Amino acid sequence: MERRVVFVAVLLLLTVAGAFGQEKTKKKGTSSSRETNSAKIDFAKEVFPIIRSNCLPCHLAENENPSGLALDNYETLMKGGEHGNTVVPGKPKESNLYLKLLPNPPFGKQMARNRKKLSEEEIMTIYKWIEQGAKEK
Numbered sequence: 001m002e003r004r005v006v007f008v009a010v011l012l013l014l015t016v017a018g019a020f021g022q023e024k025t026k027k028k029g030t031s032s033s034r035e036t037n038s039a040k041i042d043f044a045k046e047v048f049p050i051i052r053s054n055c056l057p058c059h060l061a062e063n064e065n066p067s068g069l070a071l072d073n074y075e076t077l078m079k080g081g082e083h084g085n086t087v088v089p090g091k092p093k094e095s096n097l098y099l100k101l102l103p104n105p106p107f108g109k110q111m112a113r114n115r116k117k118l119s120e121e122e123i124m125t126i127y128k129w130i131e132q133g134a135k136e137k
């Protein structure tokens, strides 16, 4: 009889321990889904569409724009404008492409000039893309 009581007690303990273990696994699951939010930003699918609808046609090579910054494609974007540091890979806070989207940029006006401002989400997409190394692919 004594033995049976001990056996049941041990069984109960194991069940409780098991439940705790599962709790921990669940929590891990949540944090990994948070990581998906900072997943790699794709230039062609995520960054360029923002540029196309907000920055063109002003910043097209054929439009002789005063900043010398053509945003026709990845190559011209990386070549940058006349102030330099348009994109400093890994350093969004030193990149004019990002700084010019904020109020009080280091020079000139906030982009997209007289048009509608970018949403916080669009600005963060550009920020993260630069932070991740500003790769074409």
Ligand code: HEC
Binding pocket: 051, 054, 055, 056, 058, 059, 065, 066, 067, 068, 069, 080, 081, 082, 083, 084, 086, 096, 097, 100, 107, 108, 109, 110, 111, 112, 113, 114, 115, 118
């Ligand atoms: C209505 C036309 C227009 C639109 C739209 C526009 N820009 Fe500009 N951009 C300019 C002009 C004009 C300048 C030069 C004067 C200044 O810096 O404010 C400039 C300058 C810049 C510069 C500085 C380049 C350098 O090195 O001198 C950056 C970076 C820039 N724009 C990024 C953007 C981005 C990103 C967008 C889209 C979100 C955008 N612009 C939309 C007209 C425009």
